[in-house]
Amino acid sequence: MSQDGAPRMETMPRAKIEIRDVNVRFGATRALKGVSLDVFAHEILAVIGPANSGKSSLLLAMNRMIDRIPRARVEGRVLLDGRDVRDFASVEELRRRIGMVFALPIPLPMTIRENLLFGPLMARRLSRAEADRRVEASLRAAFLWDEVKDRLHTSALQLSGGQQQRLCIARTLAVKPEVILFDEPCSGLDPISTAKVEEAMKELKRDHTLVLVTNNTKQAARVGDRTAFLLMGDLIEVDRTERIFTAPAQRRTEEYVTGQFG
Amino acid sequence: MRISPLTTQGIAKVLLALACAAAVVALIFVVGFVLAGGLRHVTWAFLTQPILDMGRAGGILPAIVGTLMMVFVAIGIAAPLGVASAIYLAEYTVESRITQGIRFGINCLAGVPSIIFGLFGFILFVVILGFGWSILSGGFSLAAMILPTIIRTAEEALRSVPRQYRDVAASLGATRWQVVTKSVLPYALPGILTGIILGIGRSIEETAVVIFTAGSAVQMPHSVFDSARTMAVHFYILAREGVSNENAYATAAVLICTILVINVGAYSLMHRMMRGRRVA
Numbered sequence: 421m422s423q424d425g426a427p428r429m430e431t432m433p434r435a436k437i438e439i440r441d442v443n444v445r446f447g448a449t450r451a452l453k454g455v456s457l458d459v460f461a462h463e464i465l466a467v468i469g470p471a472n473s474g475k476s477s478l479l480l481a482m483n484r485m486i487d488r489i490p491r492a493r494v495e496g497r498v499l500l501d502g503r504d505v506r507d508f509a510s511v512e513e514l515r516r517r518i519g520m521v522f523a524l525p526i527p528l529p530m531t532i533r534e535n536l537l538f539g540p541l542m543a544r545r546l547s548r549a550e551a552d553r554r555v556e557a558s559l560r561a562a563f564l565w566d567e568v569k570d571r572l573h574t575s576a577l578q579l580s581g582g583q584q585q586r587l588c589i590a591r592t593l594a595v596k597p598e599v600i601l602f603d604e605p606c607s608g609l610d611p612i613s614t615a616k617v618e619e620a621m622k623e624l625k626r627d628h629t630l631v632l633v634t635n636n637t638k639q640a641a642r643v644g645d646r647t648a649f650l651l652m653g654d655l656i657e658v659d660r661t662e663r664i665f666t667a668p669a670q671r672r673t674e675e676y677v678t679g680q681f682g
Numbered sequence: 683m684r685i686s687p688l689t690t691q692g693i694a695k696v697l698l699a700l701a702c703a704a705a706v707v708a709l710i711f712v713v714g715f716v717l718a719g720g721l722r723h724v725t726w727a728f729l730t731q732p733i734l735d736m737g738r739a740g741g742i743l744p745a746i747v748g749t750l751m752m753v754f755v756a757i758g759i760a761a762p763l764g765v766a767s768a769i770y771l772a773e774y775t776v777e778s779r780i781t782q783g784i785r786f787g788i789n790c791l792a793g794v795p796s797i798i799f800g801l802f803g804f805i806l807f808v809v810i811l812g813f814g815w816s817i818l819s820g821g822f823s824l825a826a827m828i829l830p831t832i833i834r835t836a837e838e839a840l841r842s843v844p845r846q847y848r849d850v851a852a853s854l855g856a857t858r859w860q861v862v863t864k865s866v867l868p869y870a871l872p873g874i875l876t877g878i879i880l881g882i883g884r885s886i887e888e889t890a891v892v893i894f895t896a897g898s899a900v901q902m903p904h905s906v907f908d909s910a911r912t913m914a915v916h917f918y919i920l921a922r923e924g925v926s927n928e929n930a931y932a933t934a935a936v937l938i939c940t941i942l943v944i945n946v947g948a949y950s951l952m953h954r955m956m957r958g959r960r961v962a
Contacts, residue, residue, distance in 0.1 A: 485849065485853060488848075488849070488852060490776045512855045512857055513855070515853055515854070516854075516855035519853065519854070520853040522846065522853075524846075526844075526846045526850050528847060528850060528851075529869065538851070538854060538864070538865075539855055539856075542851075542855050542856040542860050542864070588850075591854065592853070595855055
């Protein structure tokens with residue numbers, strides 16, 4: 421058993437993202453206090469913790485969306501395949517490799533097809549056939565194809581909430597990212613829609629690496645390969661999910677996952 | 683005694699409706715008065731003939747052409763400049779003392795009387811830059827006058843686009859410029875266009891600036907370097923100097939119809955552009 425609970429395999433799991441002593445400040449407020457953590461290739465790393473624990477800051481630091489927040493400061497290093505995310509000449513390239521799904525479904529007010537091609541077309545032109553393939557593949561991977569294949573040219577805003585969130589996942593997939601960050605993706609969804617999104621996530625880890633920030637500890641238990649517990653900006657513990665939920669090393673982890681606070 | 687909420691609610695409703703009715707009645711009176719007094723003198727000849735005998739006879743074709751040219755120059759300068767400034771302020775700067783200062787300056791400029799812009803335009807464009815009394819000087823001065831309005835309305839429109847649209851676009855690998863052009867501008871367009879239409883309206887109706895910077899030649903302008911009078915100036919001179927009341931009102935009627943046509947045209951153009959992007 422490795423120190424941070426990496427699944428034991430024939431070979432050491434490859435770290436897709438390495439987070440090294442990362443501090444995040446918003447003005448005078450410290451949102452993340454020296455967190456170090458690896459995200460392994462093809463795993464779902466669930467990140468749990470109460471409000472203001474720094475979960476979202478951790479996520480936003482990975483694809484540098486945090487650069488868009490004026491008062492935010494990041495110290496420490498975040499490495500993607502061993503390369504510091506701040507060394508990317510274009511932040512756009514980084515964000516194409518590390519995609520993101522937001523808490524609330526935010527379809528852009530255009531058609532379903534236009535939503536899916538929005539990302540790819542930012543990078544380059546696509547042939548008609550290529551665009552068709554990209555749309556279908558992304559929708560299939562997000563378990564949405566059968567529901568919308570006959571109305572790709574209608575407004576994405578007409579979809580139900582659950583469908584909209586799967587559309588947003590498909591839209592992220594259309595850019596062909598290697599890593600996908602989910603920021604509480606089911607917080608506005610009903611249980612059935614949530615189940616569909618979780619099903620999609622489990623499939624996606626075959627070709628992607630997933631980080632799932634969630635307020636819902638049960639969701640972490642259902643889909644996370646490993647789970648990290650953050651509290652007030654500190655990483656309390658990270659281990660295989662079943663250990664976090666059955667025999668955590670830290671008392672505070674146990675108190676949180678058993679619902680004694682949070 | 684306490685008045686019941688139902689009574690205050692009823693009173694409020696009546697007062698609000700009355701205020702709205704007063705605005706509509708005032709509008710109908712003004713437009714109706716001008717059209718009633720002017721329309722019957724508007725003939726095909728009036729629209730297509732040169733100004734004769736200082737406006738006592740003939741038509742107003744040179745004033746119509748002068749108006750269109752001058753508004754075209756003014757909007758051609760102010761719209762791109764204003765929208766670009768608004769994009770810079772709303773999308774490229776972080777709120778700070780400097781942006782607050784810029785915004786304060788713009789707001790002050792919006793409140794400056796037009797005659798000041800006329801004087802400024804006369805000194806800068808007519809005299810120092812040597813454009814003389816011309817459509818060019820008039821257009822530049824009008825542009826300076828309507829610029830603050832366009833910047834303010836465009837910035838409001840940009841800021842009203844949900845922040846999430848920008849986040850989504852950025853997370854999908856869009857550059858800042860792509861974020862602006864693909865996921866902000868399309869949705870801010872109606873608001874931006876409203877500001878531009880307001881600018882067109884203010885340019886068309888303006889007299890002080892035009893008299894100071896474009897003069898009031900009655901001849902047909904052949905280029906932007908010629909002096910010209912706009913319909914508003916023509917009306918002002920005819921009415922003020924008692925040249926011809928009939929022709930003054932006829933000019934005013936044409937002026938009002940022009941503004942109406944431009945507004946209707948601009949809004950239907952906008953609807954056509956927005957149709958593909960209609961929100962469910």
